Amino acid sequence: MSNSNSSQAPGQNKTVTIIVNGRRRDVTGKSISYAEIVTLAFPDDPSNQDIDFTVAYANPHGKDGELVAGQEVHVKEGMVFNVTKTNRS
Numbered sequence: 001m002s003n004s005n006s007s008q009a010p011g012q013n014k015t016v017t018i019i020v021n022g023r024r025r026d027v028t029g030k031s032i033s034y035a036e037i038v039t040l041a042f043p044d045d046p047s048n049q050d051i052d053f054t055v056a057y058a059n060p061h062g063k064d065g066e067l068v069a070g071q072e073v074h075v076k077e078g079m080v081f082n083v084t085k086t087n088r089s
Helices: 034-041
Strands: 015-020 023-028 031-033 051-058 065-067 072-074 080-087
Touching: 015 034, 023 034, 031 034, 034 051, 034 080, 065 072
Parallel strands: 015 080
Antiparallel strands: 015 023, 031 072, 051 065, 051 080
16 A cells, blocks of 8 residues: 555454464554465465465355465455365376
């Protein structure tokens, strides 16, 4: 965001609880990226060119969907993210 005051606007830094691979995670902000979700799901995994991740989410207050690298989604309280590793073929 280009507005320096935007991070102080109401709701911008709200903390919500999401579920990532069955574990509760508190996140701050209006949205979360594919890369952030993957890091929350597998914090100790080194990046590996031969592994892709599938990120699916269920939103109790809206649509369900999937994220791919480079995308982000608006977070809502109670959203559930399932991240799985897949080998590139």
